Amino acid sequence: MNLLWSSTFTAALGKLSPQEQKQVKLTATDLLFDPKGNGLQQHRVEAAPGFWTVRVNQDVRIVLHKQGEQTLLAYVGHHNDAYRWAERRKLVPHERTGAMQFVEVIDSETDFGRERMTCRGYVDLPQGQTLLLEPDLPQRPFAGLGEDQLLDVGVPRDWLGQVRDALSTEVDELFSHLPAEAAEALLDFATGGRLEDHIAQRAEPGADPFAHPDAQRRFRVLDNIEELRAALDQPFEQWAVFLHPVQRALVERAWKGPARISGSAGTGKTIVALHRAAHIARSDPAARVLLTTFSKPLALALERKRDVLTAAEPELRARIVVRPLDQAATELYTRAFSQPNRATEAQVRAAIAEARKTGLGGALGEAFLFEEWTELVDAWGVADAESYATLPRIGRRTRLGPQQRAAAWGVFAYVREWLAQRRLVTWAAIYGALTDWLERGGDLGFSHVVVDEAQDLSVAQVRFLGQLGKGRADALMLAGDVGQRIFHLPFSWAKLGLDVRGRSHCLKVNYRTSHQIRVAADRLLPPAISDMDGIEDGRRGTVSVFDGPEPLVSLADDAAGEQQAVADWLRECLSEGIEPHEIALLVRSEAQLARARAAAKAAWLDPYNAQGVAVMPMHGAKGLEFRAVCVMACDEDILPDPARLAAIGDVAELEAAYETERHLLYVACTRARDRLLVSGLAPGSEFLDDFKP
Numbered sequence: 001m002n003l004l005w006s007s008t009f010t011a012a013l014g015k016l017s018p019q020e021q022k023q024v025k026l027t028a029t030d031l032l033f034d035p036k037g038n039g040l041q042q043h044r045v046e047a048a049p050g051f052w053t054v055r056v057n058q059d060v061r062i063v064l065h066k067q068g069e070q071t072l073l074a075y076v077g078h079h080n081d082a083y084r085w086a087e088r089r090k091l092v093p094h095e096r097t098g099a100m101q102f103v104e105v106i107d108s109e110t111d112f113g114r115e116r117m118t119c120r121g122y123v124d125l126p127q128g129q130t131l132l133l134e135p136d137l138p139q140r141p142f143a144g145l146g147e148d149q150l151l152d153v154g155v156p157r158d159w160l161g162q163v164r165d166a167l168s169t170e171v172d173e174l175f176s177h178l179p180a181e182a183a184e185a186l187l188d189f190a191t192g193g194r195l196e197d198h199i200a201q202r203a204e205p206g207a208d209p210f211a212h213p214d215a216q217r218r219f220r221v222l223d224n225i226e227e228l229r230a231a232l233d234q235p236f237e238q239w240a241v242f243l244h245p246v247q248r249a250l251v252e253r254a255w256k257g258p259a260r261i262s263g264s265a266g267t268g269k270t271i272v273a274l275h276r277a278a279h280i281a282r283s284d285p286a287a288r289v290l291l292t293t294f295s296k297p298l299a300l301a302l303e304r305k306r307d308v309l310t311a312a313e314p315e316l317r318a319r320i321v322v323r324p325l326d327q328a329a330t331e332l333y334t335r336a337f338s339q340p341n342r343a344t345e346a347q348v349r350a351a352i353a354e355a356r357k358t359g360l361g362g363a364l365g366e367a368f369l370f371e372e373w374t375e376l377v378d379a380w381g382v383a384d385a386e387s388y389a390t391l392p393r394i395g396r397r398t399r400l401g402p403q404q405r406a407a408a409w410g411v412f413a414y415v416r417e418w419l420a421q422r423r424l425v426t427w428a429a430i431y432g433a434l435t436d437w438l439e440r441g442g443d444l445g446f447s448h449v450v451v452d453e454a455q456d457l458s459v460a461q462v463r464f465l466g467q468l469g470k471g472r473a474d475a476l477m478l479a480g481d482v483g484q485r486i487f488h489l490p491f492s493w494a495k496l497g498l499d500v501r502g503r504s505h506c507l508k509v510n511y512r513t514s515h516q517i518r519v520a521a522d523r524l525l526p527p528a529i530s531d532m533d534g535i536e537d538g539r540r541g542t543v544s545v546f547d548g549p550e551p552l553v554s555l556a557d558d559a560a561g562e563q564q565a566v567a568d569w570l571r572e573c574l575s576e577g578i579e580p581h582e583i584a585l586l587v588r589s590e591a592q593l594a595r596a597r598a599a600a601k602a603a604w605l606d607p608y609n610a611q612g613v614a615v616m617p618m619h620g621a622k623g624l625e626f627r628a629v630c631v632m633a634c635d636e637d638i639l640p641d642p643a644r645l646a647a648i649g650d651v652a653e654l655e656a657a658y659e660t661e662r663h664l665l666y667v668a669c670t671r672a673r674d675r676l677l678v679s680g681l682a683p684g685s686e687f688l689d690d691f692k693p
């Protein structure tokens with residue numbers, strides 16, 4: 001017998017109480033041992049051929065679909081709900097694509113279409129008459145689409161009429177009844193995209209309908225008891241089991257060099273990175289994979305996800321090592337050389353200041369010299385005046401004449417000496433030494449490296465990774481979004497030896513953020529952003545898989561007013577069942593944290609209850625997600641941060657720094673799944689003009 005698992009079962013299991021979930025797990029495990037279910041009470045669902053129910057307890061039933069030797073865990077719910085679910089579904093391969101689908105039976109009495117004509121095109125006049133507002137009259141966005149076009153993207157034949165008839169006010173409701181591939185295609189079309197971009201792969205005659213890429217995003221074969229246990233233990237982690245066909249293709253692809261996965265926030269780049277690491281380890285028993293990112297909290301989050309993904313494969317887990325990149329580099333450096341004594345940024349700044357006090361550096365400012373040191377001299381390991389004089393100043397915009405370079409070198413030589421006397425090494429020096437060491441044949445200890453949040457790599461890290469990627473065709477994969485670069489100014493990867501041109505792929509389905517929040521956040525950025533190597537990441541054509549309320553912008557006259565507005569919003573979130581730990585208050589920097597804490601406190605009578613809410617600067621929220629987010633203190637003189645702009649030593653970099661501030665607001669807003677409030681003091685940050693429709 002083959003036991004299959006469906007994403008609808010996962011979603012339904014998550015809605016039951018913990019006690020009921022436990023009982024469901026026991027019954028499901030019994031099924032694997034006793035597939036015929038002889039010891040279990042099973043009943044055919046008369047009105048739905050192929051469907052059966054299995055008794056879990058007095059009230060709860062698992063819905064199975066049986067076909068030959070195949071048993072599919074389809075749904076689970078309370079008695080009447082379970083039967084109703086089964087009675088309204090068919091499990092059939094799509095006639096055009098061949099992908100197995102649950103097709104909903106259309107029931108016009110109780111289902112889709114019933115609310116029609118109570119739509120927004122009408123308003124009530126005071127005297128009780130109704131006026132038709134022509135401009136807002138709902139359209140039928142899919143009326144002009146032909147049968148072939150709809151079948152090509154996976155719309156079931158039964159639903160062709162409903163799709164063509166649907167009014168623009170009904171499409172959200174419509175999508176919730178359609179298979180995901182069809183809903184995504186239609187949503188993209190309704191928001192200006194092309195249906196042709198979503199034509200589904202057609203299965204070969206006789207092919208297994210469950211093996212079709214679109215079927216694999218909702219059905220999974222369970223091979224053994226460990227897999228079933230792992231799936232039941234982590235029932236809500238859909239991402240661990242059901243990949244989008246595009247995600248799966250990228251995970252399993254063979255590359256001819258370093259590859260990059262891009263896509264706007266929430267499109268599953270991290271998920272692809274994780275599955276890629278697991279795929280490599282699975283397909284090559286000798287592989288040892290380093291899965292890395294830039295910060296400790298993000299690495300911890302990756303580690304937790306790795307454990308979920310490899311729960312049934314402990315051997316695999318041991319060969320996927322998760323580390324922040326700096327930690328991995330430190331361990332490698334210690335092994336190759338000795339324990340590094342690392343120089344802090346403050347020490348380097350102090351050395352520069354000292355050099356200038358001795359009269360070095362001419363008219364060049366400290367901020368400029370620090371950037372020149374960090375981005376260029378230190379990053380490239382420049383060791384003498386001659387090399388500096390002829391070094392192409394990649395990524396630096398202000399031109400320096402020979403005399404200015406000579407003056408600057410005086411300072412850098414001083415800093416090098418200052419660090420050497422104290423036996424201090426900078427991060428760039430650590431990465432530089434490792435780059436040279438790799439070039440000389442040093443053994444990394446990993447056969448493959450997968451990097452998440454790659455848009456925030458430093459120059460020295462990119463050089464190191466470039467060297468590492470030269471070894472084998474698919475040794476390196478990077479995931480990142482240039483629109484979320486918040487720590488460094490842009491620079492060319494290719495010029496540093498890391499060339500992903502022709503191997504860069506953009507994900508377009510957003511799993512995290514509601515359609516409404518994503519659309520508003522996308523307005524903060526240009527529709528397409530090119531990196532310094534000319535690779536363009538388009539945001540157009542991205543679709544979200546669910547809807548939610550419109551994001552709100554609230555500008556108050558004073559801090560007390562903002563506090564009140566945010567506290568009201570927090571209470572509203574709680575009244576909707578959102579837990580405190582599912583909410584975040586984000587601010588530009590540490591200095592505004594007190595404003596956020598005051599708002600959290602004001603929302604609760606008992607301030608200790610406020611502790612569950614995450615309050616942090618925007619930078620710290622990178623890679624995280626929450627059901628509800630309030631981005632606070634978006635004041636005119638806080639965002640963009642005037643201190644950061646003032647610290648830019650090279651005026652030619654100002655625009656890039658300004659864009660980075662904009663990215664930061666984008667990152668903060670896209671942490672929200674369902675609800676987003678952006679607040680501040682009037683007139684508010686200039687970026688908010690773009691955020692509003």
Ligand SMILES: Nc1ncnc2c1ncn2[C@@H]1O[C@H](COP(=O)(O)OP(=O)(O)OP(=O)(O)O)[C@@H](O)[C@H]1O
Nearest residue numbers: 238239242243244265266267268269270271511512
């Ligand atoms: N195939 C999938 N099925 C279900 N959920 C998914 C899938 N892929 C991604 N997700 C979910 O979507 C959310 C965003 O995914 P992820 O963090 O990988 O996106 P990202 O592109 O890395 O985002 P960011 O750029 O903001 O870091 C997560 O909650 C993740 O579990």
